[in-house]
Amino acid sequence: MLLESFTSPEFGERAASGRLIVLVPVGSVEPHGPHLPLGTDTRISLGACERAVSKMAGWEVQIAPSVPYGVTEYASAFPGAVSIPGPVLTAYLRAVVEGFLRTGARHVCLVNNHLEPAQDVAVRAAVVGLRASVACPLTRRWGRRLSPEFKQGACHAGRYETSLVLAQDSGVVHMDVARTLPEVPISLAQKIQEGVTEFRSMGLDHAYAGSPAEATVEEGEALMAILAEMIVGEVQEALEKDGSGA
Numbered sequence: 001m002l003l004e005s006f007t008s009p010e011f012g013e014r015a016a017s018g019r020l021i022v023l024v025p026v027g028s029v030e031p032h033g034p035h036l037p038l039g040t041d042t043r044i045s046l047g048a049c050e051r052a053v054s055k056m057a058g059w060e061v062q063i064a065p066s067v068p069y070g071v072t073e074y075a076s077a078f079p080g081a082v083s084i085p086g087p088v089l090t091a092y093l094r095a096v097v098e099g100f101l102r103t104g105a106r107h108v109c110l111v112n113n114h115l116e117p118a119q120d121v122a123v124r125a126a127v128v129g130l131r132a133s134v135a136c137p138l139t140r141r142w143g144r145r146l147s148p149e150f151k152q153g154a155c156h157a158g159r160y161e162t163s164l165v166l167a168q169d170s171g172v173v174h175m176d177v178a179r180t181l182p183e184v185p186i187s188l189a190q191k192i193q194e195g196v197t198e199f200r201s202m203g204l205d206h207a208y209a210g211s212p213a214e215a216t217v218e219e220g221e222a223l224m225a226i227l228a229e230m231i232v233g234e235v236q237e238a239l240e241k242d243g244s245g246a
Contacts, residue, residue, distance in 0.1 A: 001050070001053050001061065001062055002062070003022065003062045003063060003064050003065065004065045006062075011104075014062065014104075015103060016104065017060050018106060019058070019059050019060050020059075020060045020061075020062065020104060020105045020106055021059045021060065021061045021107045021108075021109065022062055022064050022100045022105045022107070023049040023052065023053075023061065023062070023063050023064065023108075023111055023231065024063075024067060024097070024100075024109065024110050024111065025042060025045035025064075025066040025067070025111050026042075026045055026066070026070065026093070026110050026111060026112040026113075026114065026123060027039060027040075027042025027045050027068055027070060027112075027113060028041045028042065028068070028069065028071075028072045028082075028114035028116075028119065029068060029070075029080065029081070029082040030070070030075050030080070030081055030114065031075045031078035031079065031080050031081055032156070032157035032161065032207065032208065033157035033178075033181065033207050033208030033212060034174070034177050034181070034207075035157070035162065035174040035175070035178040035181065035212055036157050036161065036162060036165055036172075036173060036174075036208075037172045038080045039068060040157065040161055041070070041113045041114035042066050042067075042068045042113075042114075043164075043165055043169055044161065044165065044168065044227070045066065045113045046066055046168070047164065047167065047168035047227075048113070048227035048228050048230070048231060049111050049228075049231065051224050051227070051228035052229075052231035055228060055229070055232045056232055056235070059106075064096070064100065064108075067093065067096070069082060069084050069089070070084065070089060070114045070119045070122075071084065071086050071114075071118040071119040071122055073116070073118065073197065073198075074116055074198060074199050075207055077198060077199065077200050078199070086119070086121060086122035087122070089119070089122040089123070089126075090123075090126045092126075093110060093122075093126035093127075094126040094127070094130070096108075097110070098130065101132070106131065106239075107235060107238060108127075108130070108132040108133075109132065109133045109134070109235050109238075110127060110132065110134045110135070111135045112135070112136045113136070113137065117192060120138050124136075131242060132238070133238035134234065135227075135230050135231040135235070137150070137227065139230075139234075142226070142227075142230040142233075146160070146226060147159070147160050147163075147219065147223060152187055152189075153188050153189030154184070154185055154186055154187050154188065154210040155188070155209065155210050156188055156199075156204065156209045157207065157210070158208060158209055158211055158212050159210050159211045159213075159214045160210060162178055162215035162220075163217070163219040164220045164223050164224060165220070166216065166220045167217050167220025167221045167223070168220070168224070170217065173215075178212040179213045180213070181206070181208065181211075181212050181213055183211040184203070184206075184208060184210065185209075185210075186203045186209045187209075188202065188204075191203075
C-alpha cells in the first residue's frame with residue numbers, strides 16, 4: 001500500500017482500474033517537547049492512513065510518500081523548527097495532487113495532522129477545484145469525537161499526541177522523560193483566539209501542552225481508529241459529490 005515501493009507498471013495497473021485513491025500524509029518538522037520526535041505530526045498522519053486503507057473496500061487505496069515539511073512558526077523559538085511559507089506549501093501540495101490525478105488516480109486525499117492554523121489554510125487551498133479532499137481533525141465533526149485533551153486545545157505533544165505516536169512507533173517516544181513532565185494546562189486554541197502566535201508567549205516553555213505522562217498505547221490506538229474513520233468519511237463524501245461514490 002506504499003506507492004514509493006511500486007514500479008511504474010505496477011502503478012499503471014492500479015491506475016488503469018479507475019478506482020485508485022491516493023492518500024498523502026502531511027506533517028511538519030516541529031518541536032514536540034523533550035519526549036517526542038520532530039516528525040511527530042507526519043508519523044500520526046501516516047499511521048492514520050495505514051489504518052484507513054482496510055476500511056475502504058471496493059477501492060484501490062495506496063499511500064503516497066509523506067510530505068514532512070509544513071508551516072511551523074509557533075515553535076520557531078525552539079531548536080529543530082523548520083517552517084516553509086504557506087503559499088509555497090500550497091503550490092507544492094497542489095502540484096503533487098495534480099501529478100497523481102494526471103497519472104490516473106481517481107481521487108487524492110491530503111491527510112494533515114499538523115494543526116497550526118496557517119498550515120490548515122495552506123493545505124485546504126491546495127485542493128480547491130480538484131478531485132481531492134483534506135482530512136484534518138480540526139474539522140468540528142471529527143474533532144468533537146477525539147479525546148478531552150484534544151477538545152480542550154491543550155494537546156500539543158501532550159497525552160493526545162504522545163498516545164498516538166506510542167501506537168504508531170513506540171520506539172521513538174521517550175516515555176521515561178514523558179513520565180517526569182508536569183501537566184501544562186494551557187489551551188492552544190484559546191491562545192490562538194487571543195492572538196498569541198508563539199509557544200513561549202503562550203506559556204509552553206518546553207514546547208508541549210497537556211499531560212504527556214498520562215499517554216498510553218491503548219488510547220493511541222483508539223484515537224488512530226477515529227482518525228482513520230475521518231479519512232474514510234472525507235473521501236467518501238468527496239466521491240459522492242463528484243458522482244464517483246461506490
